Amino acid sequence: MTRTALIAGQGGLPVRLAAALKASGEAHIIAEMEGFPSDIPGADPVRYRIERLAPFLDHLAREGVTRVVFAGALRRPQIDPELIDARTATLVPRLLGAFQKGDDWLLREVIAIFEDWDFTVVGVSDISPDLVPGAGVITGAPCDNDRRDAARAAEIVAGIGPLDIGQGAVVAQGLCIAVEALPGTDAMLAFVAEHAGRLRPDPNGARGVFYKAPKPGQDRRVDLPTLGPATVAAVAKAGLAGIVWEAGGVILIDREAMIAAAETAGLFLWAREP
Known part of the structure; x- marks a missing residue:
């Protein structure tokens, strides 16, 4: 059974994707970065921090998530090094290297990390083609x-x-x-x-x-x-x-x-x- 995680930022796009997922009857969860709440009405989101990225990905896997879609605007968060757990620390060199190369590199690296956890990353058109x-x-x-x-x-x-x-x-x-x-x-x-x-x-x-x-x-x-x-x-x-x-x-x-x-x-x- 497919279960989708909507990694929601801010703006109207996550709202529309959440509505499309609900209308389709597909099992899904909504995740939001701490400090960046979405505008999705009635959402009961899972909240995550970059410093705890590995435990967040583990949580998605335990919840039966098989595919992930990213939508909405996010600003780069302030990172607190003291909050980084040991497993997320192994990902830091990858993320820092991508940070220094620009947004495109960072997004590619984030996708690669999610795929390392065996999630299928899909696009907006896979959830709501009319958009x-x-x-x-x-x-x-x-x-x-x-x-x-x-x-x-x-x-x-x-x-x-x-x-x-x-x-x-x-x-x-x-x-x-x-x-x-x-x-x-x-x-x-x-x-x-x-x-x-x-x-x-x-x-x-x-x-x-x-x-x-x-x-x-x-x-x-x-x-x-x-x-x-x-x-x-x-x-x-x-x-x-x-x-x-x-x-x-x-x-x-x-x-x-x-x-x-x-x-x-x-x-x-x-x-x-x-």
């Missing part, structure tokens, strides 16, 4: 200029991906207006809202697109980029024509609300074939 849409225009109608801008943006995001800079870009009239960096999508779109009017060569030409995609080679079981109604509002404020993302590689939080907001703002939503 990760396949190719197609969901609403609106991108024009030829929009499609050219989307193709250029996809090239840019693929180029910056190996540098671990970000997962998004804004392109208008063939020019890169902004790329996503450490401050994130909201900061990038706020910059575009403030400056794009003077950066576009032709003020009457194509308004531009916001494009989002996973990093090349990214393990798609964890840390997929997400889009939601707030993204639609920020793109509308930035004066762009629409949102484009790599089909099968981006999570939509509250798709129906996104569609309604996009239609109200006159934007298109397009899951673009890679």
Whole structure:
């Protein structure tokens, strides 16, 4: 019998996955890192600390967990060395080495550790496929200029991906207006809202697109980029024509609300074939 552990961070995604697991009738438990409570209503979570990672994994195994899904935002916790138990101490060199190499390396190492305990790590699409849409225009109608801008943006995001800079870009009239960096999508779109009017060569030409995609080679079981109604509002404020993302590689939080907001703002939503 499959039993799933939802390792829940913060935000709307864990809430939706918990609802999907409940609706499916699948046996599951919810786990939360101490100090980072999820927003899952009625959750009775198992709480864990990084310093006690090995006992936490043992607990999951005793509870009959066979597969694990990670969802939601987490900040890097403060580690208290005095709390590290002997077995977790054997994992510390692996985790510290990954910490120093960046988030992608850390996530890969975390997956590897869970797999060492014989858990199958799955992605969001394995639990709730509707959250990760396949190719197609969901609403609106991108024009030829929009499609050219989307193709250029996809090239840019693929180029910056190996540098671990970000997962998004804004392109208008063939020019890169902004790329996503450490401050994130909201900061990038706020910059575009403030400056794009003077950066576009032709003020009457194509308004531009916001494009989002996973990093090349990214393990798609964890840390997929997400889009939601707030993204639609920020793109509308930035004066762009629409949102484009790599089909099968981006999570939509509250798709129906996104569609309604996009239609109200006159934007298109397009899951673009890679």
